[in-house]
Amino acid sequence: MELERGRRFYSIIPLALITLILARLNPATLVLMPLGILALCWYSMGAAFVAAVGVYLVYACAGGFLGLTLISLALLTAEMAYLDRERAPAGHYIVLLTAVFLAFPTYFLMAVTAPLVPRLEVTAVAAVLVLSLYLFSKLATD
Numbered sequence: 001m002e003l004e005r006g007r008r009f010y011s012i013i014p015l016a017l018i019t020l021i022l023a024r025l026n027p028a029t030l031v032l033m034p035l036g037i038l039a040l041c042w043y044s045m046g047a048a049f050v051a052a053v054g055v056y057l058v059y060a061c062a063g064g065f066l067g068l069t070l071i072s073l074a075l076l077t078a079e080m081a082y083l084d085r086e087r088a089p090a091g092h093y094i095v096l097l098t099a100v101f102l103a104f105p106t107y108f109l110m111a112v113t114a115p116l117v118p119r120l121e122v123t124a125v126a127a128v129l130v131l132s133l134y135l136f137s138k139l140a141t142d
Contacts, residue, residue: 008084008087009040009084010080010083010084010093011039011040011076011077011078011080011081011083011084012040013080014073014074014076014077014080015033015036015037015039015040015073015077017073018036018053018070018073018074018077019033019036021066021069021070021073022070025060025062026060029056032049032052032053032056035048035049035052036049036074036077039077039078039081040077040081040084041081043078043081043082046077046078046079046081046082047078049074049077049078050071050074050075050078053070053071053074054071054074057070057071065104065107068103068104068107072100072101072103072104075100076096076097076100079096079100080093080096083096095137095140096137098136098140099133099136099137102133102136103133106129106133109125109129110125110129113125
């Protein structure tokens, strides 16, 4: 009889990183952390955590690389917690990390091209990049 593997807790890593960043920015943002801890248990709480971090970013007018980093870490917390609960294979974690980290070169590409092309074109390019990231993640997991 083989012993059942226990649950993994890789999702604690991005949660710890986002906690450190938010604590350095504004200690009052640590109010979000109980929601982040609940995100480790329930996917709906993870979605609420990502939304709460997004609301904070809008409220604090924090965008750019910092905003992208915070929302990426919140998304990683929620999605990695889901993978932890499902005991997903390592390949799923790699696909998730790749898809999330591809947001950074995409952000850089959009920041470089934004002054060069009209607004509608930047939106179209951003939409194409988001769709390609979605297709990449879907095709990689099938």
